Amino acid sequence: MDLFLQQFLSGVAIGGVYALVALAVVMIYQASDHFNFAQGEMAMFSTYVAWWLIAAGWPYWAAFFATLAISFVGGVALERIVIRPVEQAPVLNQVVVFIGLLVIFNALAGWLFDYTIKPFPSPFPEQPLFGNRYIGSHELGVIALTLVLLVLVFAFLRLTPTGLAMRAAAENPTSARLVGIRVGWMLALGWGLAAAIGAVAGMMIAPIVFLEPNMMIGTLLYGFAGALLGGLDSPAGAVLGGILVGIAENLLGTYVVGPELKLTLALVLIVLVLLLRPNGLFGRRIVRHV
Amino acid sequence: MAGLLEVAGLEAFYGQTQALFGIDLELEVGSVTTILGANGAGKTTTLRAISGLVRTRGRIRFDGRRTERLSPETIARLGIAHVPDGRGTFLRLSVAENLRLGAYQRRDPAGIRADLERLESYFPVLAERRRQQAGTLSGGEQQMLAIARALMLRPRLLLLDEPSFGLAPLVIREIFRILGQINREDRVSMLLVEQNAELALALADRAYLLETGRIVRAEPAAELGADAAIRRAYLGY
Numbered sequence: 140m141d142l143f144l145q146q147f148l149s150g151v152a153i154g155g156v157y158a159l160v161a162l163a164v165v166m167i168y169q170a171s172d173h174f175n176f177a178q179g180e181m182a183m184f185s186t187y188v189a190w191w192l193i194a195a196g197w198p199y200w201a202a203f204f205a206t207l208a209i210s211f212v213g214g215v216a217l218e219r220i221v222i223r224p225v226e227q228a229p230v231l232n233q234v235v236v237f238i239g240l241l242v243i244f245n246a247l248a249g250w251l252f253d254y255t256i257k258p259f260p261s262p263f264p265e266q267p268l269f270g271n272r273y274i275g276s277h278e279l280g281v282i283a284l285t286l287v288l289l290v291l292v293f294a295f296l297r298l299t300p301t302g303l304a305m306r307a308a309a310e311n312p313t314s315a316r317l318v319g320i321r322v323g324w325m326l327a328l329g330w331g332l333a334a335a336i337g338a339v340a341g342m343m344i345a346p347i348v349f350l351e352p353n354m355m356i357g358t359l360l361y362g363f364a365g366a367l368l369g370g371l372d373s374p375a376g377a378v379l380g381g382i383l384v385g386i387a388e389n390l391l392g393t394y395v396v397g398p399e400l401k402l403t404l405a406l407v408l409i410v411l412v413l414l415l416r417p418n419g420l421f422g423r424r425i426v427r428h429v
Numbered sequence: 430m431a432g433l434l435e436v437a438g439l440e441a442f443y444g445q446t447q448a449l450f451g452i453d454l455e456l457e458v459g460s461v462t463t464i465l466g467a468n469g470a471g472k473t474t475t476l477r478a479i480s481g482l483v484r485t486r487g488r489i490r491f492d493g494r495r496t497e498r499l500s501p502e503t504i505a506r507l508g509i510a511h512v513p514d515g516r517g518t519f520l521r522l523s524v525a526e527n528l529r530l531g532a533y534q535r536r537d538p539a540g541i542r543a544d545l546e547r548l549e550s551y552f553p554v555l556a557e558r559r560r561q562q563a564g565t566l567s568g569g570e571q572q573m574l575a576i577a578r579a580l581m582l583r584p585r586l587l588l589l590d591e592p593s594f595g596l597a598p599l600v601i602r603e604i605f606r607i608l609g610q611i612n613r614e615d616r617v618s619m620l621l622v623e624q625n626a627e628l629a630l631a632l633a634d635r636a637y638l639l640e641t642g643r644i645v646r647a648e649p650a651a652e653l654g655a656d657a658a659i660r661r662a663y664l665g666y
């Protein structure tokens with residue numbers, strides 16, 4: 140029972156990281172129908188930025204927020220400079236651009252910071268909180284941070300005029316332009332937010348898997364699986380999907396397939412969702428009257 | 430009366446295909462102008478060109494300012510609202526959110542609230558369905574929402590692309606009655622593209638007849654409506 144509870148809770152925690160990756164993927168997907176394959180490598184690169192700042196003597200939280208800001212600006216710049224020219228291009232061209240970005244960020248990180256595995260600090264205490272036996276402080280912190288971030292993203296999308304404009308631009312770009320929304324900048328804003336959310340995911344997973352240029356590959360797969368499971372156009376669904384994937388990964392990995400085959404589960408899940416429920420659990424089918 | 434919109438030698442292109450071949454058009458402040466013509470004559474393209482949605486050559490002057498090089502979002506900010514072909518409703522957003530988006534570029538909360546109230550008095554059904562997802566509205570309700578959304582921009586010029594399309598006759602009459610009222614009371618100028626020539630001519634002061642991308646007639650609406658040939662070709666009697 141103890142083992143089950145431990146695995147379950149650590150599944151929720153790691154699921155929180157997948158949820159953040161899924162949320163980042165969905166931010167871009169719902170704004171532009173693009174599946175950003177480079178999301179994981181962008182997050183990895185952001186984590187290196189944080190590592191570099193910390194190594195330069197910055198306090199953890201200062202480095203954390205500076206990394207968020209740098210990632211946001213970087214995401215906006217990436218959309219404006221790299222993605223915008225291929226916006227009207229066929230989908231295959233765009234996929235190639237995303238894969239190109241993936242490779243570039245991966246190589247750039249290896250070149251700038253070399254390929255040796257680096258420890259990355261957790262901002263949370265080493266001792267478990269409240270003397271509990273089931274969940275470590277870092278895991279608890281990840282869950283809390285995920286929830287805070289979620290509330291912020293939702294408040295932004297639901298309650299602010301800019302959030303509303305972003306949703307409008309995602310749904311009907313032409314109509315959005317006709318009411319005066321600068322749709323191009325809304326896309327860039329989506330990329331900036333996705334990059335910042337991804338940066339949080341990277342900084343939270345790095346203390347668990349250690350920092351190296353390939354650290355996000357597994358996480359990105361689980362994040363994709365979570366986003367698909369929840370529904371690609373539903374931020375809330377993506378988060379829930381990510382957490383479910385984390386729980387399933389841990390429990391099945393412990394009791395059924397063993398740790399070696401864990402990553403296969405993500406791929407099996409992706410195939411199953413695409414076969415059985417392509418809209419995901421919460422993806423909306425639009426009700427339409429003509 | 431002063432010219433609000435002047436279009437001269439307007440050509441429009443979709444890729445290599447030319448859709449408009451030198452359109453001249455003038456619209457006075459406070460007037461309703463209609464563009465009639467068969468399917469594919471270029472009516473929708475003319476509106477899209479004025480809104481900056483298609484590639485054009487020629488001159489467009491709105492309120493004394495050249496607009497043909499401006500982006501659609503900038504043109505909207507100048508005070509041209511467009512009820513597009515197919516209504517352009519944000520189906521996944523609520524009715525209230527659709528209306529709020531109409532006023533996206535305005536910075537006068539009190540004025541926005543007042544306009545919202547006034548429009549909900551014109552279209553009471555929108556007030557009833559404020560929280561509903563816009564995709565669940567009927568066709569007529571969606572058309573009302575599209576018009577209300579455009580008016581939330583507090584435009585000086587309203588472009589209307591076939592507001593009667595696909596609606597029941599009673600609903601169409603109601604919508605045209607409200608359009609007339611808005612034109613008289615709020616002095617919103619309108620450029621109306623319509624298949625339903627009879628209704629359009631009844632509402633309009635001036636009418637243009639478009640054939641394969643060219644203006645072939647430009648007259649006061651009453652005169653065009655009285656022309657026997659026009660009646661046979663476009664009014665069906």
